[in-house]
Amino acid sequence: MANDEIREVTECKDKLHEMSENLVKVVFPQKIRELGELVESDLFRLSRMSEVTTNINIPVPAPVVLNHSDDVDDALKPHAKKRKHDTENDVQGCKVFSLPAGSVSCNKQLTDLIDILKPKICCLIEHCNTLKMWIQLQIPRIEDGNNFGVSVQEDTLSELRQVESEAASYLDQISRYYITRGKLVSKVAKYPHVDDYRRSVLEIDEKEFINLRLTCLELRNTYLSLHDVITKNKDKIKKPRGNNTESMY
Incomplete structure (x- = not known):
C-alpha cells in the first residue's frame, strides 16, 4: 500500500475516533435532554390523545327509498349490482370513483409528530453505525488469552446492532x-353506512399517538443506555488488552 493511501486510512480512523468520542461526550447528553423535553412537552401529553383523532370527510349518502314492488324487483336484479357509481361522480378518461368531498387527507396532527420523530430515528441509526465502526477498529488481532476486553467490545457491538x-x-x-x-x-x-369502520379509523389514530409517544421515550432511553454502557466500559473498549481487570457493568 502506498504511503498516501496509508495516510488516508489513518486520517479516516482518526476522524472516526474523534467523531465517536464527541458522540459519547457531547451529542448523547444533548439527545437525552432534547428527547426528554420533547416527550414531556404538550405535543406528547396523554390528555391530548382525544385531540389527535379527526373525523374523515366521507359523507354518508342518503338512503335509497323504494316506493313500490317494481322498484324492489329492479334493485334486486343482478345488473343493478354492477352500477358501482353514478355518472355525475365519474372522472372522465379513467374509471376512478371520485369522492363527493374530494380526497381523504391524512391525520395532520399525527403526520406532524411523525415528521418530528423520523429524523431523530434516522439520526440514532447513523450514530449506531458510527460507533459500531469505531469499536470494530479497536478490536485487536486474535491471540490466546487476555480476551476479556475483546468480549466487552463484542457485547457492546451486539447492543449497538440491536438498537x-x-x-x-x-x-x-x-x-x-x-x-x-x-x-x-x-x-x-x-x-359509508357502517359506523364500525369509521370508528376503527379513530382507534388506529389513537393507537399511533401512543406508539409515537412510546417511540420518543424509547429513543431517550436508548441514548441513555448506550451512553451509560460505553462510558463505564470505555477503557476496555479502547484498550481491550490493558492491565485493567475490572468486570463489565
Missing part, C-alpha cells in the same frame, strides 16, 4: 400505520 434494528422497526411501524389507515379509509369509502 439499530429496533430503530429500523420504528420506521416500519410508521409505514404500517399509513397502510392500515388507508385500508380502513377505503372500507369507509366503500361502506
Whole structure:
C-alpha cells in the first residue's frame, strides 16, 4: 500500500475516533435532554390523545327509498349490482370513483409528530453505525488469552446492532400505520353506512399517538443506555488488552 493511501486510512480512523468520542461526550447528553423535553412537552401529553383523532370527510349518502314492488324487483336484479357509481361522480378518461368531498387527507396532527420523530430515528441509526465502526477498529488481532476486553467490545457491538434494528422497526411501524389507515379509509369509502369502520379509523389514530409517544421515550432511553454502557466500559473498549481487570457493568 502506498504511503498516501496509508495516510488516508489513518486520517479516516482518526476522524472516526474523534467523531465517536464527541458522540459519547457531547451529542448523547444533548439527545437525552432534547428527547426528554420533547416527550414531556404538550405535543406528547396523554390528555391530548382525544385531540389527535379527526373525523374523515366521507359523507354518508342518503338512503335509497323504494316506493313500490317494481322498484324492489329492479334493485334486486343482478345488473343493478354492477352500477358501482353514478355518472355525475365519474372522472372522465379513467374509471376512478371520485369522492363527493374530494380526497381523504391524512391525520395532520399525527403526520406532524411523525415528521418530528423520523429524523431523530434516522439520526440514532447513523450514530449506531458510527460507533459500531469505531469499536470494530479497536478490536485487536486474535491471540490466546487476555480476551476479556475483546468480549466487552463484542457485547457492546451486539447492543449497538440491536438498537439499530429496533430503530429500523420504528420506521416500519410508521409505514404500517399509513397502510392500515388507508385500508380502513377505503372500507369507509366503500361502506359509508357502517359506523364500525369509521370508528376503527379513530382507534388506529389513537393507537399511533401512543406508539409515537412510546417511540420518543424509547429513543431517550436508548441514548441513555448506550451512553451509560460505553462510558463505564470505555477503557476496555479502547484498550481491550490493558492491565485493567475490572468486570463489565
